[in-house]
Amino acid sequence: MFFPAVASAMAERVGPALVDVPPHECPGTGSDQAGKAAACQGCPNQGLCSSAQPAGPDPAIEEIKEKMKTVKHKILVLSGKGGVGKSTFSAHLAHGLAEDENKQVAVLDIDICGPSIPKIMGLEGEQVHQSGSGWSPVYVEENLGVMSVGFLLSSPDDAVIWRGPKKNGMIKQFLRDVDWGEIDYLIVDTPPGTSDEHLSIVQYLGATCIDGAVIITTPQEVALQDVRKEINFCRKVKLPVIGVVENMSGFVCPKCKKESQIFPPTTGGAEMMCLTLNVPLLGKVPLDPQIGKSCDTGQSFFSEIPNSPATLSYRDIIQRIQNYCSHDRPQEERKP
Amino acid sequence: MEAEAERGNLAGVQHIILVLSGKGGVGKSTISTELALALRHTGKKVGILDVDLCGPSIPRMLNVQERDVHQCDSGWVPVFVDQDKTISLMSIGFLLEKPDDAVVWRGPKKNALIKRFVSDVAWGELDFLIVDTPPGTSDEHIATVESLRPYQPLGAVLVTTPQAVSVGDVRRELTFCKKTGLRVIGIVENMSGFVCPHCSECSNVFSKGGGQELAQHAGVPFLGCVPLDPQLTQSLEGGRDFIQEFPKSSAFPALVGITQHILSMASPRSS
Numbered sequence: 001m002f003f004p005a006v007a008s009a010m011a012e013r014v015g016p017a018l019v020d021v022p023p024h025e026c027p028g029t030g031s032d033q034a035g036k037a038a039a040c041q042g043c044p045n046q047g048l049c050s051s052a053q054p055a056g057p058d059p060a061i062e063e064i065k066e067k068m069k070t071v072k073h074k075i076l077v078l079s080g081k082g083g084v085g086k087s088t089f090s091a092h093l094a095h096g097l098a099e100d101e102n103k104q105v106a107v108l109d110i111d112i113c114g115p116s117i118p119k120i121m122g123l124e125g126e127q128v129h130q131s132g133s134g135w136s137p138v139y140v141e142e143n144l145g146v147m148s149v150g151f152l153l154s155s156p157d158d159a160v161i162w163r164g165p166k167k168n169g170m171i172k173q174f175l176r177d178v179d180w181g182e183i184d185y186l187i188v189d190t191p192p193g194t195s196d197e198h199l200s201i202v203q204y205l206g207a208t209c210i211d212g213a214v215i216i217t218t219p220q221e222v223a224l225q226d227v228r229k230e231i232n233f234c235r236k237v238k239l240p241v242i243g244v245v246e247n248m249s250g251f252v253c254p255k256c257k258k259e260s261q262i263f264p265p266t267t268g269g270a271e272m273m274c275l276t277l278n279v280p281l282l283g284k285v286p287l288d289p290q291i292g293k294s295c296d297t298g299q300s301f302f303s304e305i306p307n308s309p310a311t312l313s314y315r316d317i318i319q320r321i322q323n324y325c326s327h328d329r330p331q332e333e334r335k336p
Numbered sequence: 337m338e339a340e341a342e343r344g345n346l347a348g349v350q351h352i353i354l355v356l357s358g359k360g361g362v363g364k365s366t367i368s369t370e371l372a373l374a375l376r377h378t379g380k381k382v383g384i385l386d387v388d389l390c391g392p393s394i395p396r397m398l399n400v401q402e403r404d405v406h407q408c409d410s411g412w413v414p415v416f417v418d419q420d421k422t423i424s425l426m427s428i429g430f431l432l433e434k435p436d437d438a439v440v441w442r443g444p445k446k447n448a449l450i451k452r453f454v455s456d457v458a459w460g461e462l463d464f465l466i467v468d469t470p471p472g473t474s475d476e477h478i479a480t481v482e483s484l485r486p487y488q489p490l491g492a493v494l495v496t497t498p499q500a501v502s503v504g505d506v507r508r509e510l511t512f513c514k515k516t517g518l519r520v521i522g523i524v525e526n527m528s529g530f531v532c533p534h535c536s537e538c539s540n541v542f543s544k545g546g547g548q549e550l551a552q553h554a555g556v557p558f559l560g561c562v563p564l565d566p567q568l569t570q571s572l573e574g575g576r577d578f579i580q581e582f583p584k585s586s587a588f589p590a591l592v593g594i595t596q597h598i599l600s601m602a603s604p605r606s607s
Contacts, residue, residue, distance in 0.1 A: 026444050027444070027445070028442060028444065039448070080390065080391050080438075081360065081361055081391060082359065082360005082361040082362075082391075082470075082471045083359055083360045083361020083362055083471075083497070083502070084360075084361055087501070112474075113358065113471075113472035113473045113474050113508070114358045114359055114360070114471060114472055114505040114508070116501050116504070116505065119500065119501050119504055120501060156504060156507055156508075157507050157508065157510070157511050158508065158511065159358075159473045159508040159509065159511035159512045159515065160473060160508070161473045161474070161477075161478065161512055161515060161516075162473075162474060163443045163447075163474060163475050163478060164442045164443030164444070164474070164475055165443070167474065191360070191471070191472065192360040192361070192390070192391060192470070192471060193390035193391060193470065194390045194438045194439060194440045194441075195389075195390055195440070195441060195442060195443070195446065195475075196442045196443055196474075196475075198440075199440065199442060218361075220569060220573055221396065221573050222365075222393050222396060222397065222572060222573060223361070225393070225396060225435065225436070226390075226391035226393070228435075228436040229390070229391065229436055229437065229438040229439070230438065232436055232437065232438040233438040233440055236438060236440060237440075251530065251539075251541060253532035253534060253535060253537055253539060254537070254539060255532065255535050255537040255539075256532060256534050256535035256537065258532070258534040258535070260530075260532060260533055260534070260566065261566065262530055262541065262564055262566060262569070263569055264566060264569060264570055264573065266570070266573040266574070267573075287541055289539055289540060289541050289542070289543070292499045292501075292541070292542050292543055293499075293543060295499070295500075295501050296499050296500035296501060296543060
């Protein structure tokens with residue numbers, strides 16, 4: 001016999017647990033395989049999943065659409081490959097755009113397991129504040145706000161050991177519950193791959209029209225083969241590709257000033273890939289050890305090394321992205 | 337302890353090593369590949385399990401990207417890299433119709449495939465099974481560690497590059513190892529300095545020493561620095577055996593040192 005209090009406590013526990021832990025092979029309720037996949041055989045929810053219409057879009061998508069009305073341009077920074085410079089690029093795209101004091105810029109870091117943006121932007125140890133209108137981003141400058149899971153961790157050793165659904169929940173919160181305010185550019189930095197984080201950000205921002213994705217790669221084939229997958233991902237989810245940036249493209253020895261290819265473009269590099277896949281190449285950024293150093297100390301290398309070829313190349317790329325956002329695709333033409 | 341029969345397809349595997357890093361693009365697949373090649377040169381039989389489902393790199397690094405996986409009675413037959421069958425490899429790369437197909441999967445599907453990779457690949461007799469992982473501490477990692485736990489992996493090799501941004505992510509991976517009870521074999525600092533082929537000046541392209549500092553700070557062994565070596569990158573691009581072809585290169589001694597460390601760790605257990 002149960003005491004009512006115990007019974008109700010158990011009911012509370014059991015309820016969310018059933019929702020939180022789907023069987024491992026569960027295709028998910030949003031999938032068209034819901035209730036039909038091999039893994040659904042014997043699942044108590046099979047009937048529900050296969051008979052009903054797919055549960056309908058997440059109500060959060062509408063809420064996020066409302067929230068994002070104050071955000072003019074949304075740019076995703078993607079790469080299939082890790083360590084190619086997505087976060088470095090995101091941070092410096094933001095720095096570059098924010099040089100215009102009349103523009104409000106925000107960076108959202110959805111690399112939940114490996115957030116690098118706080119370090120690169122010199123915000124390590126900062127905490128997010130809660131206000132009446134939601135979480136406030138952390139500001140680097142008056143017109144440059146940043147949000148990252150890094151601000152929610154209590155120690156640099158904290159690991160975020162989360163499976164997909166929890167990561168998706170966090171991304172949803174970042175979009176819905178952060179008090180972004182009026183923003184000209186929202187730059188979303190992503191982890192490598194084509195999985196939960198990527199699907200979620202595209203899904204949650206789906207009703208708001210994303211300007212497009214900037215794809216970062218390095219010149220060698222081992223990176224390019226993953227980046228091609230990412231471009232195919234963009235095509236699958238109908239995300240426009242603004243263009244490709246080839247990072248770490250050649251290294252000029254600081255002593256003899258001769259150039260070497262640390263990551264040799266044995267299959268023609270990003271240039272060849274862009275030709276084959278018919279996407280624009282936004283530019284090539286040479287390897288400059290100063291870039292890594294600035295990132296480690298949380299400085300913008302635009303101010304640290306204003307005349308380096310890497311900085312100049314960055315500026316050129318940022319200009320092209322700005323042009324893309326303002327001219328190429330006027331607001332009204334973009335379909336949600 | 338597990339009975340032999342219950343170990344199934346991993347029954348003939350002596351030691352399991354995971355190659356991890358919180359950070360992407362630091363050289364996990366490179367270190368996995370070179371470790372396998374170096375172990376092969378000491379006469380060991382090695383298997384590589386590539387659980388990076390969204391970005392499998394190893395098939396290309398071993399120049400077997402065109403090959404297919406076949407079925408046999410006891411499961412999937414891995415792809416053998418050489419005639420003598422001393423290195424075998426299982427990767428999602430072999431299961432894709434087109435090499436550029438994106439694997440757009442959420443966690444549960446990835447977990448299911450990793451479980452199959454652990455239970456259904458007919459490795460046969462192996463001295464070492466090296467498990468190459470994607471960056472992070474999420475589905476793939478939890479699934480891999482959970483399904484390998486009954487087989488008591490020897491431990492994890494953590495790879496980082498020297499700069500603080502990368503070391504920060506690897507610190508988190510150390511916490512992951514601690515929380516999941518996975519022993520840390522040691523930390524490798526990859527891309528540690530670049531020797532200019534024109535003037536021999538060594539530039540620390542991604543700074544220097546971060547991996548060693550982290551190892552000291554965390555109280556785990558430091559396995560060595562692998563310099564940026566264009567010969568290494570080129571062999572990986574072409575799928576050639578770096579260990580055999582470039583014994584005089586700058587990265588070679590470092591890789592051999594790491595291999596020795598792992599061999600010495602493995603020997604008391606196998607005897």
